[in-house]
Amino acid sequence: MPRNMTKAEISEAFARWRAANPHPVTELEYGSPFQLLVAVVMSAQATDKGVNLATRKLFPVAPTPEAMATLGEEGIAGYIKTIGLYRNKARNVAMLSRQLLERHAGEVPHDREALEALPGVGRKTANVVLNAIWREPVMAVDTHIFRISNRMGLAPGKDVLAVEKALMRRIPKEYLVDAHHWLILHGRYVCTARSPKCGNCITRDLCQSPDKLA
Template sequence: MNAAKRREIFSRFRAANPHPTTELEYRTPFELLVAVVLSAQSTDKGVNLATRRLFPVANTPDAIHALGEAGLAAYIRTLGLYKSKARHLIATCRLLSERHGGEVPAERAALEALPGVGRKTANVILNTAFGQPTMAVDTHIFRVANRIGLAPGKTVLEVEKKLLKLVPEEFRVDAHHWLILHGRYVCQARKPKCGECIIADLCEYKDKTWPAPADGAKDKRRAGRAQTD
């Protein structure tokens, strides 16, 4: 894919959604960190339901740490892997209090040193909480980047590095949000909604799925074939 296509893709995304953001509900960097850790193998909707119960009771490292693993698990048991998530978050809250004064650090190394925080989670925090131009490559972004020819790669890290290199600078802060939303709602895994896609003419996916023609269009085609027989 050439640079002109890439720029036009993100120009259209920006025109359609000038201020994209995560669908996770949060008010502080710490709430965002908790929500992102909880989102592993869980939907944003499910996480939001859990944090709506949790955050009014405990939304600081000290408050969640005071709940203990069992206490925290009671609020998040509707989520997959809730026991390990509770264990990681309690340990993370302790480290945030001991090493960072209860604040979420804005540095990758410090974030990735927290239990349950990997590169993707760190990228989400750095981007969404602190405005850094990182690319949190999840399954949606990995699929879209490869399918449309934007930044093909065999691994998540390869796609991340290509996106950081190829996405025009003016779009980098918001790019991962646009790509996630596009993959979640339009360029879906099983059957992409090419007929609803605002970048379908720029996309390099060879097996586009177009909506079936209306009955009237089918009748016209049949009539045309009959006249030529």
Template sequence: MNKQKREQIFKRFKENNPEPTTELEYSSPFELLIAVILSAQATDVGVNKATRKLYPVANTPESIYALGVDGLKEYIKTIGLYNAKAENVIKTCKALIEQHQSQVPDTREALEALPGVGRKTANVVLNTAFGQPTMAVDTHIYRVSNRTKIAPGKNVLEVEKKLLKFVPKDYLIDAHHWLILHGRYTCIARKPRCGSCIIEDLCEFKQKTEI
């Protein structure tokens, strides 16, 4: 895919959705961090249902840590892998209190040192909470990047690096959200909705559908 096509694709994404954001509900970097940890192999809808009950009761490192693992499980037991996630969240709260004055750090190295925080989670927090030009490649972004040929790659890290290289700089901050939303609602896994896609004429996917 050439530079001009990519420019047009992201121009359309911006015109269609000028201020995209995550569908996870949060009101602070800490709430976002916990929501992203909980969202691994779970839906944003499911995470939001749990955090709507949790955050009014506990939404700081100290208050969640005070719940303990068993107390936290009561709020997140509807989410997949909740046992492991509860352990990681409590450990992360402890680390934030002891090492970061209860503040979420704004560097990749510090974020990835937290329990339950991998590269993708760190990228989401750096981008969404701190406005850094990172690319958190999930299953949706991986599929869209390869299918459209915006940034094809054999693995998640390869796609991430190509997106950072190929996405026009003016669109880099928001590209992560546009691509996720496009993959979630239009360029879906089983049968993409090409007929209602705003970038269909620019996309290089060969088996287009009429839906």
């Protein structure tokens, strides 16, 4: 196990990530809070690229909860067949669209508990929406963030919730709002699961992984 990065090392890592990408955003394509919510629900066990290919066809047909609920489960499924678990996701999107209309006047709620009560929406999805739409300093821990937090010694933890809590404690407040995006991009394109690109890593000297490559 690597030693934990120090506070100074963590601060320096985020300073470098911010300098390299001052205004990071999600790679999911959307035109409204509702569309982001749907895209994030669909992104479970799927790539953002794959989700975008599907929603480019779906959102013009069903851009709102009303239109999505009218399209229905089977109609939604027809547009997202290229995404893994598409039938279950189509069911959840149809149900959450109806619940938004019935319980929230068709608006995406700005409330974690209300978000997590929607079909297909867990803690990670709620955090993504709260962060991307309302710029809340929350941490959505996906497989990339879980991996690099443990690998780098940034915020080790045995499960995603433990890593989330550790990140919230250890990341300086000035970086928290955008930290989720920087970490995902780092894990997706640099600190990859197999053959991490350590030679191209701007935080290589700060990383505490005993397995980092030359």
